[in-house]
Amino acid sequence: MYYSSGSTSAQPSAPAASFLRFQRCAWCKSALFGSRCICPSCGGEDLVWERSHGTGRISDYQYMPKKGSAPRLACRVVMDDGFHVEGRLGGCVMPAPAVGTVVRFERFVDGSVPVFVVCPPAAPRR
Numbered sequence: 001m002y003y004s005s006g007s008t009s010a011q012p013s014a015p016a017a018s019f020l021r022f023q024r025c026a027w028c029k030s031a032l033f034g035s036r037c038i039c040p041s042c043g044g045e046d047l048v049w050e051r052s053h054g055t056g057r058i059s060d061y062q063y064m065p066k067k068g069s070a071p072r073l074a075c076r077v078v079m080d081d082g083f084h085v086e087g088r089l090g091g092c093v094m095p096a097p098a099v100g101t102v103v104r105f106e107r108f109v110d111g112s113v114p115v116f117v118v119c120p121p122a123a124p125r126r
């Protein structure tokens with residue numbers, strides 16, 4: 001499910017939309033994606049906006065067929081900041097990356113749908 005940001009800005013406006021924002025509950029420290037009024041974990045009303053670090057891991061994905069073009073890959077990502085977000089995987093999506101692959105937020109499309117790209121694997125340490 002996508003949460004529309006609306007004009008109250010769950011996410012920054014188009015030109016500056018180069019990062020994800022989320023809310024953190026001041027009471028239980030739960031991280032929440034989308035604009036909420038009440039924490040679903042503890043019922044707290046003191047939610048503070050924070051800027052995400054932008055990286056996470058794919059927890060699930062599904063190909064979404066699109067007439068006349070290559071299928072899109074819808075993915076669910078567990079962000080390193082502790083919240084879950086649904087979006088799309090950009091770039092080449094065939095074959096699909098494995099669950100657990102590290103991805104990075106790249107941009108928004110269609111208003112508020114986050115697009116992620118696969119991060120290159122870390123160089124081996126010597």
Ligand SMILES: [Zn+2]
Nearest residue numbers: 025028039042
């Ligand atoms: Zn809470």
